[in-house]
Amino acid sequence: MSGGFSSSDDEDLIQAELDVRARVGDLGIDYESLGAVSNIFRVANRARAHLERSALAPHDLSFTAFTVLWVLWIWGEREARHLAAEAGISKGTLTGVMTTLERGGLATRRTHPVDRRLVLMQITDDGERTMEKVFPLVNSEETRLTSGMSSKEKQALASSLRSMLRALENLE
Amino acid sequence: MSGGFSSSDDEDLIQAELDVRARVGDLGIDYESLGAVSNIFRVANRARAHLERSALAPHDLSFTAFTVLWVLWIWGEREARHLAAEAGISKGTLTGVMTTLERGGLATRRTHPVDRRLVLMQITDDGERTMEKVFPLVNSEETRLTSGMSSKEKQALASSLRSMLRALENLE
DNA sequence: AGAGTATCGTTCGGATCCAAACGTTTGCCA
DNA sequence: TGGCAAACGTTTGGATCCGAACGATACTCT
Incomplete structure (x- = not known):
């Protein structure tokens, strides 16, 4: 071809x-x-x-499941709407992904004690152990992907990407 | 948050x-x-x-349908396996996307005349007209996304991205 | 207090994703 | 020529995607 x-x-x-x-x-x-x-x-x-x-x-994780777990791991318990926004997916998709994560024992959800509309999502101990194993693997692959670039080039890349994120925010 | x-x-x-x-x-x-x-x-x-x-x-196009149409528009008729590879999707996914595009009258498929295992995908006249309308819209959005960058920065970005594509190729 | 509005997460219908299995076709070798 | 292996695109099962609809909850105003 x-x-x-x-x-x-x-x-x-x-x-x-x-x-x-x-x-x-x-x-x-x-x-x-x-x-x-x-x-x-x-x-x-x-x-x-x-x-x-x-x-x-x-480790039976999709990219999206990993992303969701990552947010919960770093920043702790979160409302569903915020978790969905941070992970860059719709609330409907988060429902499905959380169902999968719950089934695998890596995350749980509970109703907010005061505002019964809200659902709080949380990583389990098993989920944390999984992240401690998986994240270094992911990160070493990230290092390999950027191995052909100098530190200066990575910084320039980060700057360009931020510029684009800003442009995307200004369109909304 | x-x-x-x-x-x-x-x-x-x-x-x-x-x-x-x-x-x-x-x-x-x-x-x-x-x-x-x-x-x-x-x-x-x-x-x-x-x-x-x-x-x-x-225009009733998903991103993936647009990508598939784009490849057919620029490079003409293509075997399914190559089209899937160029669009970055699996053959199974291409089957579904082509079904959608065929239903909308934007693309067609036919069996290869010599090797009956192969399927050839092709854009229709309607598909071409749609691309002539849609692609300039897409491109102007691309311009907006990069509007915060100088020409030199765009070139540096392109270079970094190529470096990563090379790294990805070397992993396979 | 009650009605109307807004917000939440889930469900729904349809589409895109994958890998594996499948049926068909082609190529190779004895 | 016939058997086996490889390749193709489609189908399958399960998951991820979306936006819209939905039922439940919270807020606001009269």
């Missing part, structure tokens, strides 16, 4: 851009932004798959 | 890192890589949701 945007190879990427220009050259396209944003999706998609395969699946 | 990694605010992010250190300080964590990778997931997740809401949903 001829190259495409999915390649990390510079020549392939240049060819991919030529392909795109050939197709949509007259539509006034911002190729720089296209490349940047689409590659963020690509990296995220692949990195996620890799983390799931290498660190999470052996 | 107290800050968290989901914030673009520098002070919040520093506080989040302190929270993490307080929790896992003795596990030898690479905080730089943690921040970089987790923020890529965050940006990707939010940007995806934003694109779906602002440009794709009005």
